[in-house]
Amino acid sequence: MSEHFVTAFLKQHVNPQRLRNELVDILDPHKAQKLENCGKHTLKKHMKPKKKEKLTTKDKKSARLFEIKPEHQKYELYEPMHQLWKDYMFDLIDFSHFDFRNPSIQQALLKADYHGCILTVTKSKCDSLVGISGIIIQETKNTFKIITKDDKLKVLPKRNSIFTFLLKDYVFNIHGDNFLSKTSMRARKTFKGGGKVMDIS
Numbered sequence: 031m032s033e034h035f036v037t038a039f040l041k042q043h044v045n046p047q048r049l050r051n052e053l054v055d056i057l058d059p060h061k062a063q064k065l066e067n068c069g070k071h072t073l074k075k076h077m078k079p080k081k082k083e084k085l086t087t088k089d090k091k092s093a094r095l096f097e098i099k100p101e102h103q104k105y106e107l108y109e110p111m112h113q114l115w116k117d118y119m120f121d122l123i124d125f126s127h128f129d130f131r132n133p134s135i136q137q138a139l140l141k142a143d144y145h146g147c148i149l150t151v152t153k154s155k156c157d158s159l160v161g162i163s164g165i166i167i168q169e170t171k172n173t174f175k176i177i178t179k180d181d182k183l184k185v186l187p188k189r190n191s192i193f194t195f196l197l198k199d200y201v202f203n204i205h206g207d208n209f210l211s212k213t214s215m216r217a218r219k220t221f222k223g224g225g226k227v228m229d230i231s
Contacts (some may be wrong), residue, residue, distance in 0.1 A: 098167065098175070103183045108146070108165045115146025116197070125198050130230050139202070139228055143213050144169065144195075145231045149176060150219070153192035162186070171212050 122138055129135065150163040164176030164185055173185045174193070186193070188206030195202050204230065210214070 048145055084217075098183060103177060104181050105165065105177050105179050107165055108177055112145040112148060112165050112169070115144070115145075118143070118146075128200075130200075135229070141216055144174075145213070147175060147185075148196050149193045149195050149204075149218075151186060151191060152194050154187075155190035156187075159184075159186060159191070171215075172210060190216050203229050203231065205229075 045067050119142065122142060123135060144166050145168070147166050148163065149166050151159045152159065154160050162176075162178065163202075164178040164184060166176050168175035170190055174188065176184050176186060178184060188209050189205040193202070193204040193206060
């Protein structure tokens with residue numbers, strides 16, 4: 031009975047020509063056999079890797095992935111980050127031949143990452159924010175989040191605000207209305223003349 035089953039199974043899964051020519055060898059129980067007619071599509075279907083599920087913005091907010099915990103709201107924790115930011119800016123901009131009128135320098139400054147920058151509010155629709163200064167630890171489309179020297183987390187709206195930061199012997203002024211985008215999006219943006227995005231004094 032088992033022999034009939036094996037023969038029927040082989041007829042279904044082994045090439046007929048090979049079955050006629052090598053029947054004795056194929057029936058040898060000590061030899062591994064290759065089955066030509068297996069359903070490859072079924073095998074691939076089971077072996078298909080699963081797609082990684084991406085978290086949506088809503089999921090990230092629910093999980094509070096970007097929430098800055100109270101124990102992390104300490105100015106001294108971010109001072110090394112500020113030093114790294116300065117090193118990054120010195121690599122980005124050649125201050126030995128600095129000319130703010132150079133379009134390539136303006137583009138580099140406008141597209142730069144400002145996490146770690148010490149930012150000061152010099153103009154705001156909300157008077158109570160003017161003069162506040164701290165290290166940028168998070169940037170969103172509409173705000174800068176900073177840690178002040180007295181370890182307070184402040185959320186600064188970009189709209190209707192002007193911010194300043196110091197680098198070398200220059201004071202840079204950021205016009206917040208033209209920074210209303212995320213860092214990643216600003217890096218891809220092409221800035222054209224017309225509106226003041228940044229100037230120096």
